[in-house]
Amino acid sequence: MNERANAWRRRGVLAGLAAGAASLAAPSILRAAPSGTPVRVGGTLSLTGFLAQTAAIHKIAAEIMVNEINGRNGFLGRPVEYVLLDDQSKPEVARSLYEKLITVDKVDLIQGPYATAPILAAMGVAQRYGKVMIQSSMGIPKLQTYDRAFPATPFGPEPDKTYPNVILDAMASLPHPPKSILVLTSKFPSAQFMAKGMREQAEKRGLKVALYLEYESGNRDFGAIAARVKEADADFLWVGSLGLESNQLLEALHKLDYKPRNHFHLYPAPGPLALSPDGDKALCSTFLEPAEPFLSRPGVKRIAAEFKERATKANLPYAVIDAQAAGMVSEWQILEAAVNGANSLDDKVIADWLKKHRVETIYGSLRFDGPYNHGDAAQLIKQAQNKEWKVVWPKAFAAPGVTLMGT
């Protein structure tokens, strides 16, 4: 479908122009403190295509951060300008746009795109030109082999091992710990990666894996899958889902008059899952929620309020800052700290600085000196309780009076 590709490309140009115009306009108002020629930071987001719904969140977070940074000292006293292009959710488009940003637009620095496939594509380009690239959403850290690529989200170097254990610890703390588990996952690479880890760790801890099932991403009908989940009837349902797949699955289960006893969802659309009547007690991982103790971290209250306002204005149905938006916030906090800390726009100097220093981010204090430039893993578990997400695990991060609820 060449015609389609061309039409998409044309849209991409338009979206890129619009985004460029917007990013030019935004800082110009807030250039009070920093002065001189702007430091241009180029990046793409999937503003159209199948990843577009999350890109909208990232875009707002980035705009807030560019304003924040320009309200302080900018980069080395110069204003920051975000040159944002639309990669259309396609790795090959991301690849050529990064090439263009670096060679044609001659941006000073780059910022990573969203989702594993575009990140890998952009990373290849960044490596070729020696650019530092910070990204927040690559769920498979071992693929981040480039030594100037840095994670903005504390997945830790081996989330497929650490992550399932956080969940299993939480499950083990229940009055009736689950004895069997059903692992159902999308074949989306980062979901499949976690699902395999989950199966392995569950088996190691002596849980019976009642069923391991994979479905194609973009699966339309969950009727037959629901029938299999109901038949297997495991104590704990772990779903490697993306977007609204979890809602669709839970609805399909409801139609069969089946309610999973404990259920975890990997990358769901947080709003719809919490609001759905079937989403009650759903578990999900997170790194941050707009509650204490997270709001007490520096700047978080202000950023959360700003996010809520902008997201509501942009008509996003779930206008609450969460781990998704925080990833982008963290990316900019790291870049700001590194540029100003290293006192340089040189990519090598910035990378070297990052490997030797910790950065205070919205996610807490992060370090980058471990395998694949990762630091400590910091996964948390949240649960939908009365249509709201509450951090329930580890207990130290749970708000007073909030506990993990099982059945």
Next chain:
Amino acid sequence: MTDLLVVTGLRAGYGRAVVLSDISFRLGAGEAMAVLGRNGVGKTTLVDSIVGVTRRFDGSLVLEGRELAPLAPEQRAALGLGWVPQERNIFRSLTVEENLTAVARPGPWTLDRLYGFFPRLKERRANSGGALSGGEQQMLAIARALATNPKLLLLDEPTEGLAPIIVEELLSALARLVRSEGLAALIVEQHAHKILPITRSTLILERGRIVHQGPSDELLAEPARLEKFLGVSAR
């Protein structure tokens, strides 16, 4: 006798090619006219021009006082032209009955009457058009044209490619149509001896022009003259 169709100075063809020149003739109400001529002299073009699927360069076509020239084929059809194309062009995916009812317009030719006229079609009413034999397809093409209850029937080589026994059956049906029913018709034929007996007048074309116009029985009486125009094909 009133004129049904009056063609004056018609020049027509396809694309940029002019096939017919200076064609003028009159067809009376209830008159059956044979159009004769060798291959490629423009007989089919003449029929097509009346139907409205050719390019008209000049001249006029008047049906019952109405000028056809500016009208689209479907408008001409609505005025009373019933066309039986050379290729038959029945709707192969429709059943026999659907072929007839899809185009039917009110008038004396009802479905029952058509079936009475072509009993063979009644037998095959539920078959798809594509399943019919050549002769049956030709009957269907004629019946379909009749179903529109036309004032003028235009038949383009109705006997071509059919077995002799079918040809006889078809000719007798045509004879009944023009004689007993008094339906006006323009019948293009290669074989003069088959068609002259059932038509009142004859038009002979040569290289896109009319070279003879006159009563059919006169021509039938003068085989030598016929031979002159048509060569061996007259027999």
Next chain:
Amino acid sequence: MPSATLLGQALISGVLAGGMYGLLAMGLSLSWGLLRLVNLSHFALAFLSAYIVYELGTKYGVAPWWSAAMVVPLMFAVGASQYWLFDRFRVNELASLLITFSFAVIVEAGIQIYWTADYRRFETHYATESIKAGPFFIPVLDLTMCIVASVLAWGTWMWLRKTYVGKGLRAAAEDADIAAAYGVDHRKLAYILSGIGAAYAGIAGTFIALIATLAPAQIWAWLGVVFAVVIIGRLGNPMGALLAGMLIGASESLAMAVLSPAWAPVVSFSVLIVILLWDPEWL
């Protein structure tokens, strides 16, 4: 080996899900088969309708059937105007693919601007209701959709066979010039058919709003499988489209129950290839 309950349940949900394929395929099949226009914007119109039903339902509390009563005539008008453009610019089969694709992209962009790219879900209490029949559960909404789809398919099928307009359309689809020479005003009929095809997108959209997830890019998610359904069901044949939809739905669902859910997307095209090679008499 999966249990009989599992197989039966998978079959039920597959056939019902296939009803949606059929419903979407019907309008596409009519315009492709009878107007020689491959209308890719059919999916966009269905989703636009779904979004309108969602908007009316969530913002103003309008019941979906009242929304449908508004959306369906609106879509009829859109379909008829689309034909005006096709006719005006003498669009052929291939060009129609490009033009309607562009139209779909415009609609998608419009949806994204107004409703954003975020997932939308029209939560209704009937979305999860089921009838219990022995060990099986039959979702009420899906069943309603299949009944509506069946009535439409049968009604359209009869309409094409029994009415002057329907027969005229089929005749014109086979040979427009000849049909015109017999007084069939193909254009007038085409406006009606184009409108009906789009109205079906409106009906499908109403059910999509109630059953599926809305996101602008979802417009393209149904393209492949519905094209397979249109071809298996034969162009211009609404009953064929519905039955083919159910066949594909059931095959996908059984593959998910017996093999692995990941096999589902392969199934529709495998069935298509098998049917094209086998070319059974009954089709």
